[in-house]
Amino acid sequence: xxxxxxxxxxxxxxxxxxxxxxxxxxxxxxxxxxxxxxxxxxxxxxxxxxxxxxxxxxxxxxxxxxxxxxxxxxxxxxxxxxxxxxxxxxxxxxxxxxxxxxxxxxxxxxxxxxxxxxxxxxxxxxxxxxxxxxxxxxxxxxxxxxxxxxxxxxxxxxxxxxxxxxxxxxxxxxxxxxxxxxxxxxxxxxxxxxxxxxxxxxxxxxxxxxxxxxxxxxxxxxxxxxxxxxxxxxxxxxxxxxxxxxxxxxxxxxxxxxxxxxxxxxxxxxxxxxxxxxxxxxxxxxxxxxxxxxxxxxxxxxxxxxxxxxxxxxxxxxxxxxxxxxxxxxxxxxxxxxxxxxxxxxxxxxxxxxxxxxxxxxxxxxxxxxxxxxxxxxxxxxxxxxxxxxxxxxxxxxxxxxxxxxxxxxxxxxxxxxxxxxxxxxxxxxxxxxxxxxxxxxxxxxxxxxxxxxxxxxxxxxxxxxxxxxxxxxxxxxxxxxxxxxxxxxxxxxxxxxxxxxxxxxxxxxxxxxxxxxxxxxxxxxxxxxxxxxxxxxxxxxxxxxxxxxxxxxxxxxxxxxxxxxxxxxxxxxxxxxxxxxxxxxxxxxxxxxxxxxxxxxxxxxxxxx
Amino acid sequence: xxxxxxxxxxxxxxxxxxxxxxxxxxxxxxxxxxxxxxxxxxxxxxxxxxxxxxxxxxxxxxxxxxxxxxxxxxxxxxxxxxxxxxxxxxxxxxxxxxxxxxxxxxxxxxxxxxxxxxxxxxxxxxxxxxxxxxxxxxxxxxxxxxxxxxxxxxxxxxxxxxxxxxxxxxxxxxxxxxxxxxxxxxxxxxxxxxxxxxxxxxxxxxx
Numbered sequence: 001x002x003x004x005x006x007x008x009x010x011x012x013x014x015x016x017x018x019x020x021x022x023x024x025x026x027x028x029x030x031x032x033x034x035x036x037x038x039x040x041x042x043x044x045x046x047x048x049x050x051x052x053x054x055x056x057x058x059x060x061x062x063x064x065x066x067x068x069x070x071x072x073x074x075x076x077x078x079x080x081x082x083x084x085x086x087x088x089x090x091x092x093x094x095x096x097x098x099x100x101x102x103x104x105x106x107x108x109x110x111x112x113x114x115x116x117x118x119x120x121x122x123x124x125x126x127x128x129x130x131x132x133x134x135x136x137x138x139x140x141x142x143x144x145x146x147x148x149x150x151x152x153x154x155x156x157x158x159x160x161x162x163x164x165x166x167x168x169x170x171x172x173x174x175x176x177x178x179x180x181x182x183x184x185x186x187x188x189x190x191x192x193x194x195x196x197x198x199x200x201x202x203x204x205x206x207x208x209x210x211x212x213x214x215x216x217x218x219x220x221x222x223x224x225x226x227x228x229x230x231x232x233x234x235x236x237x238x239x240x241x242x243x244x245x246x247x248x249x250x251x252x253x254x255x256x257x258x259x260x261x262x263x264x265x266x267x268x269x270x271x272x273x274x275x276x277x278x279x280x281x282x283x284x285x286x287x288x289x290x291x292x293x294x295x296x297x298x299x300x301x302x303x304x305x306x307x308x309x310x311x312x313x314x315x316x317x318x319x320x321x322x323x324x325x326x327x328x329x330x331x332x333x334x335x336x337x338x339x340x341x342x343x344x345x346x347x348x349x350x351x352x353x354x355x356x357x358x359x360x361x362x363x364x365x366x367x368x369x370x371x372x373x374x375x376x377x378x379x380x381x382x383x384x385x386x387x388x389x390x391x392x393x394x395x396x397x398x399x400x401x402x403x404x405x406x407x408x409x410x411x412x413x414x415x416x417x418x419x420x421x422x423x424x425x426x427x428x429x430x431x432x433x434x435x436x437x438x439x440x441x442x443x444x445x446x447x448x449x450x451x452x453x454x455x456x457x458x459x460x461x462x463x464x465x466x467x468x469x470x471x472x473x474x475x476x477x478x479x480x481x482x483x484x485x486x487x488x489x490x491x492x493x494x495x496x497x498x499x500x501x502x503x504x505x506x507x508x509x510x511x512x513x514x515x516x517x518x519x520x521x522x523x524x525x526x527x528x529x530x531x532x533x534x535x536x537x538x539x540x541x542x543x544x545x546x547x548x549x550x551x552x553x554x555x556x557x558x559x560x561x562x563x564x565x566x567x568x569x570x571x572x573x574x575x576x577x578x579x580x581x582x583x584x585x586x587x588x589x590x591x592x593x594x595x596x597x598x599x600x601x602x603x604x605x606x607x608x609x610x
Numbered sequence: 611x612x613x614x615x616x617x618x619x620x621x622x623x624x625x626x627x628x629x630x631x632x633x634x635x636x637x638x639x640x641x642x643x644x645x646x647x648x649x650x651x652x653x654x655x656x657x658x659x660x661x662x663x664x665x666x667x668x669x670x671x672x673x674x675x676x677x678x679x680x681x682x683x684x685x686x687x688x689x690x691x692x693x694x695x696x697x698x699x700x701x702x703x704x705x706x707x708x709x710x711x712x713x714x715x716x717x718x719x720x721x722x723x724x725x726x727x728x729x730x731x732x733x734x735x736x737x738x739x740x741x742x743x744x745x746x747x748x749x750x751x752x753x754x755x756x757x758x759x760x761x762x763x764x765x766x767x768x769x770x771x772x773x774x775x776x777x778x779x780x781x782x783x784x785x786x787x788x789x790x791x792x793x794x795x796x797x798x799x800x801x802x803x804x805x806x807x808x809x810x811x812x813x814x815x816x817x
Binding site: 252 | 730731732733734737738739740742743744747755783784785786788789790793
């Protein structure tokens with residue numbers, strides 16, 4: 001394969017690329033936000049409302065529920081599911097990948113294993129709406145694991161660490177985020193009181209969800225009965241595809257989800273899935289302190305000669321012009337892996353070196369460990385998998401996190417197990433038992449036979465960080481603007497494969513208790529492949545913490561090195577927990593908004609001394 | 611007497627058509643001999659509407675979930691068997707040519723154009739999604755979930771939207787229709803109902 005340069009695209013670059021002229025310098029603003037997705041739009045709204053001049057730079061296009069997300073176009077499975085129409089354009093800006101540092105990373109030219117979005121509203125436009133909190137234990141994982149299982153319990157290659165923030169500190173922000181979204185669910189622990197029907201393992205919440213759970217589909221009902229019979233604690237999956245009309249604290253009205261089964265990889269046509277378009281953008285865009293610029297590819301955050309202060313950002317717009325936007329405060333609110341890359345391209349923070357273990361940017365890249373259980377029934381059990389939302393499952397947390405005793409198991413972490421039928425879409429959804437031919441009449445007959453009579457469980461597992469897994473700049477491949485791509489080096493830690501094996505066996509027990517004719521467990525196996533969809537839960541690389549030698553940002557997600565840069569995304573997670581990361585990212589966003597408004601903007605500087 | 615007359619007319623009109631169940635005579639008085647509806651009093655067209663939808667509405671009238679004095683009294687008199695027979699009969703009827711809707715509503719081209727936009731695209735400023743998202747291509751209906759709107763009487767549709775808006779009707783799933791209707795103003799309602807009334811229901815888009 002050749003070097004991946006893009007000479008033809010380079011031609012449209014501004015002459016400054018050849019050093020002839022300098023970038024046009026724009027009028028200084030208070031805040032520049034890089035990436036107008038969930039984090040960017042919430043923070044921009046908070047700061048614009050507080051009176052600051054904010055510019056939001058979004059590389060993708062402007063888009064709204066009407067007209068962009070309407071039917072029948074939005075249900076085009078070939079366009080959105082197979083060809084990934086809402087995702088980062090990897091003909092111009094791919095990511096390179098390898099399993100081990102001894103290999104050469106190659107660009108991912110076709111997204112499969114994870115799907116970073118692009119455009120106004122970011123990746124949240126195509127999410128499933130599964131809206132979880134992490135548990136108190138997750139934020140102090142290193143300390144609590146040592147306390148419960150002893151110092152020698154963990155594999156020495158693992159680099160688990162505490163977050164520097166606690167669940168109790170984040171609770172009010174989780175609450176605010178859920179009420180912004182209108183999340184539909186059932187509390188399991190209200191201020192320490194266990195609530196029947198909810199998740200008894202959850203950490204205490206100050207009040208119930210803003211809306212009741214979505215209706216349970218039949219596979220969920222089967223799962224509930226079986227899990228209960230085994231002594232587990234099933235509960236309705238918290239969903240931001242809403243169960244009833246809701247008006248959020250920003251005054252925006254959302255509708256009831258109609259269970260069309262086109263959430264993940266699609267945008268919602270009904271104002272029923274919580275996305276920046278439904279819960280915040282109309283309010284943000286109406287504020288004259290905010291200016292949205294789309295089609296802006298930020299090249300780097302600019303630093304002054306001391307390298308300890310950012311002066312703004314340089315970007316290239318859709319016309320190919322290179323522009324400099326000066327700002328007093330820079331917030332990078334990109335998808336996790338792009339946050340890492342932005343810091344590396346800007347020279348902020350010391351890049352991680354896996355040989356010495358020194359450096360922090362790119363360190364503790366982690367993911368999610370996904371396994372499945374398929375339960376095949378006779379034809380008298382009708383599942384109707386197409387009647388679904390992206391988060392209308394029934395699930396248990398009995399084998400998630402540290403909710404079970406890990407003594408003697410040889411791993412930390414766990415997975416939620418759930419009958420989470422998110423869709424029954426015709427091109428991509430066709431469960432068949434092992435031994436089925438992969439094409440031809442035999443395959444077609446099996447698809448017809450099993451399509452409506454199969455229950456799929458999702459086993460959504462945690463992901464530990466370890467020394468060998470990291471991200472850095474690729475030495476060979478560049479993007480369409482001539483900048484080095486991000487390179488991910490990742491394989492599943494042994495810890496997580498053991499976890500997957502253990503939890504999948506528990507899932508198979510539930511499948512059998514449902515009375516299925518055949519139950520097939522598929523625990524996640526290595527090596528990690530980019531060619532099979534798993535989940536878009538890339539985490540780490542700019543992790544938060546209390547020690548500058550093992551974290552990129554402090555507990556307020558402020559750069560240790562350049563204090564007027566805040567880096568906000570799941571890239572801040574020191575390792576990933578057993579649940580979808582979005583709820584925690586929402587909580588962190590409001591946590592940072594509070595710190596900015598009440599502390600930083602009143603007296604700019606280090607919020608924690610390095 | 612009315613029953614006999616109506617039956618005779620129907621038989622004369624189309625001998626190939628399935629004979630109406632005897633109870634249809636009651637329906638025909640208001641909904642027309644061929645289920646085509648009646649402009650006077652905004653009585654909806656029933657012909658070609660899905661059996662599932664018609665059956666559910668009759669059950670809702672009977673239970674009071676859909677509040678209407680006349681239909682409530684009639685629906686309460688139907689047993690399960692009769693109700694489903696009536697629903698199946700009207701679903702089987704060919705959709706008649708539209709009544710004189712455009713004349714009845716005197717819609718302007720601009721109104722119909724605005725209605726078309728609401729139907730296929732919605733309105734971001736009002737946070738209203740396209741009607742066709744649920745009601746099918748060209749409002750042709752989706753059998754198990756949403757009624758056909760194409761070729762329906764504008765006066766009936768407008769009366770229903772006003773009921774959804776004001777809380778007089780709430781027998782849908784998830785309060786979707788009241789959410790949508792509450793965001794429409796009078797001009798929107800006139801536009802979207804005249805648009806659907808202007809469509810020929812006999813040639814819905816394939817679905």
